[in-house]
Amino acid sequence: MKKLLALIAALAVFFTCACSHIEDETDEAAEGEEVVFEKDEEYYSALKDDNVTINVYNWGEYIPDGSDGETINLNAEFTELTGIKVNYTTYATNEELYAKLKSGGASYDIIIPSDYMISRMIKEDMLEPLDMDNIPNFKNIMDRFTDPEYDPGSVYSVPYTWGTVGILYDNTAFTEEEAENIGWETLWDERYAGNILMFDNPRDAFAIAEEMLGYDLNTEDSEKLHDAAELLTEQKKLVQAYVMDEIFDKMGAGEALLAPYYAGDAVTLMEEYDHLSFVIPESGTNLFVDAMCIPKGARNKEAAEMYINFMCEPDIAYAVADYIDYSTPNLAAYELIDDDVKNDGISYPDDEYLAEKTEVFENLSDEANNKIQNLWTDLKSAEEYTPNIWIVPVFMALCVIASIVILIRRHVKKKKEIF
Amino acid sequence: MKKVLAAPYLVWMVVFILVPLIMVAYFAVTTADGAFTFDNLAAVSQYANIFIRSIWLAAISTVICLVIAYPLVVILARINVSYQSTVLMIVMLPMWMNFLLRTYAWMTLLGNNGLINMFFGLFGLGPFRLLNTQGAVVLGMVYNYLPFMILPLYNVIVKINKSVIDAAHDLGCSNFQTFIKVLLPLSIPGVMSGITMVFVPAISTFIISRMLGGGSNLLIGDLIEMQFLGNSYNPNLGAAISLVLMVIILFIMVILNQFDDDEDRVLM
Numbered sequence: 001m002k003k004l005l006a007l008i009a010a011l012a013v014f015f016t017c018a019c020s021h022i023e024d025e026t027d028e029a030a031e032g033e034e035v036v037f038e039k040d041e042e043y044y045s046a047l048k049d050d051n052v053t054i055n056v057y058n059w060g061e062y063i064p065d066g067s068d069g070e071t072i073n074l075n076a077e078f079t080e081l082t083g084i085k086v087n088y089t090t091y092a093t094n095e096e097l098y099a100k101l102k103s104g105g106a107s108y109d110i111i112i113p114s115d116y117m118i119s120r121m122i123k124e125d126m127l128e129p130l131d132m133d134n135i136p137n138f139k140n141i142m143d144r145f146t147d148p149e150y151d152p153g154s155v156y157s158v159p160y161t162w163g164t165v166g167i168l169y170d171n172t173a174f175t176e177e178e179a180e181n182i183g184w185e186t187l188w189d190e191r192y193a194g195n196i197l198m199f200d201n202p203r204d205a206f207a208i209a210e211e212m213l214g215y216d217l218n219t220e221d222s223e224k225l226h227d228a229a230e231l232l233t234e235q236k237k238l239v240q241a242y243v244m245d246e247i248f249d250k251m252g253a254g255e256a257l258l259a260p261y262y263a264g265d266a267v268t269l270m271e272e273y274d275h276l277s278f279v280i281p282e283s284g285t286n287l288f289v290d291a292m293c294i295p296k297g298a299r300n301k302e303a304a305e306m307y308i309n310f311m312c313e314p315d316i317a318y319a320v321a322d323y324i325d326y327s328t329p330n331l332a333a334y335e336l337i338d339d340d341v342k343n344d345g346i347s348y349p350d351d352e353y354l355a356e357k358t359e360v361f362e363n364l365s366d367e368a369n370n371k372i373q374n375l376w377t378d379l380k381s382a383e384e385y386t387p388n389i390w391i392v393p394v395f396m397a398l399c400v401i402a403s404i405v406i407l408i409r410r411h412v413k414k415k416k417e418i419f
Numbered sequence: 420m421k422k423v424l425a426a427p428y429l430v431w432m433v434v435f436i437l438v439p440l441i442m443v444a445y446f447a448v449t450t451a452d453g454a455f456t457f458d459n460l461a462a463v464s465q466y467a468n469i470f471i472r473s474i475w476l477a478a479i480s481t482v483i484c485l486v487i488a489y490p491l492v493v494i495l496a497r498i499n500v501s502y503q504s505t506v507l508m509i510v511m512l513p514m515w516m517n518f519l520l521r522t523y524a525w526m527t528l529l530g531n532n533g534l535i536n537m538f539f540g541l542f543g544l545g546p547f548r549l550l551n552t553q554g555a556v557v558l559g560m561v562y563n564y565l566p567f568m569i570l571p572l573y574n575v576i577v578k579i580n581k582s583v584i585d586a587a588h589d590l591g592c593s594n595f596q597t598f599i600k601v602l603l604p605l606s607i608p609g610v611m612s613g614i615t616m617v618f619v620p621a622i623s624t625f626i627i628s629r630m631l632g633g634g635s636n637l638l639i640g641d642l643i644e645m646q647f648l649g650n651s652y653n654p655n656l657g658a659a660i661s662l663v664l665m666v667i668i669l670f671i672m673v674i675l676n677q678f679d680d681d682e683d684r685v686l687m
Binding site: 093095096098099102103194200202203236239240241242243246249250253254255366369370372373374376377380381400402403 | 465466468469472526527530531532548550551629630633634635637642645647648649650651652653654674
């Protein structure tokens, strides 16, 4: 009898589990009811039987890859549609991408650098012009992004995502009034000393200082760069740490109160943590665009263009924007986005603000880049107190003296041994 | 026959050690176009303060490692052999885990809302600023490199014959004298290789200073990385800094070897 009861109980547990599992699945299906658009089968099957593999080099965490079990895996979808295999690798910074391409030894078919890096690569002849006839979906791109300053006439690049830089803050530490007044100058406010995080990336850090000073974000003027560096040096004593990705952990754990960051990542963070809010300063900010390009030496240009075109499909671009939370430059995808997201003022600031208050990075001359690099190194290596300066030379001198003494001692000993 | 057996390592050494070293030296004395120049090496001198800081922090970490490790090893060498292997395993245990993860763990321990400050908070103290300081960088180095000090020290000290120490006592040495005249000289080879194995990685570390130093305590390693992945791509300057770093390490090693040779000779 007991056994029977146990069996029934076990069966009951099993069925409830099974049922709830089924329910979960249906829920997910309803929630993630993907808007699927007709794809041009004929276009996408052109290379189906050629057994082509393309190498895609993208930012980390910058595409829905199905890793969380809920979203679709775009690269797998692409392979299913076209028969082209995708070899997908990631990088962390534009400079890493640049160094990798420059040093050779790796061949990529698709890269996704940011604006200023694209213009630098165009200047150094590192990109292949795109054949827009192979990318019919380019028509989906918003007019605002079709003739960018970094790539006049969109010869080399098709925008993938864009966003702005703003300030992520801990809303439990600010009154409503204070929160409304958060701007770039708040990052210099002594009241928040030790609770401010700052970009560990000279270009972004300088842009904030230049914005404060009312300078052009692409200035190459040596004096203006000096002013910006001075302002950043002034800020250094208030800064808790210079970080990039660590912002996720530090802001999430409440280690700091203020941190400038990219809007897309801020949205991801805000979804996870209620205590975080994001504001784009009224006074203006940097607008960045990450765009798909084909580097020189790509082995499968046609397949790469097909990949770019695939990424510009409305439903695919929507899936990207929905997953990584960066803003989409794709008008057809934008129309699919929830009104809440459109109107929250973070991902899609109003047109007037975008047109008048934002500025896109351009490539700087080598001299200006070196200048910034040097100023940044000075800034980061300068200490407020330097009591140790003489200790090391003294330490070195002691080492030298000690070794001489030992040599002499040894010499004397040897002589003694001889006698 | 013996030569044939050595061939795989010889090839390995040439391809992965010798050739890269020559390339570093070559890049250090050329411009981006390949022309010969001393400008890169001259430009390194502007970073003297970073060099000094790196050497200083590495030296402090090495000394702390030595001060912690030496008494531990002396005590360890005296206890029952079966306990010895257990303690050694505990020393090695953290090394089973990835270096980055261990350093990451310190970030959460030392933070303003970290475990250590939470503990102080129980008594109404703090929060203290522990993370993003030079002290945190030193702590990270000591924690990560301590096993490299303990193991060579242990290997040497455990082999010191106890009768030598007994003899010293019998002949009227105090404990202190035994230590200075017998134990220390006999353990010098272990001390030297321990110092080498801690100092060299400590001086060239870069991720620890970024993670625990808050990015404002730039070390040589960070500086070299910045030349490759920073705002301006400058592999030649990066190579020059690496070359200077290698020369400094070489110089320090030579000095340390002086101690080593000398003591060896005395023992003979």
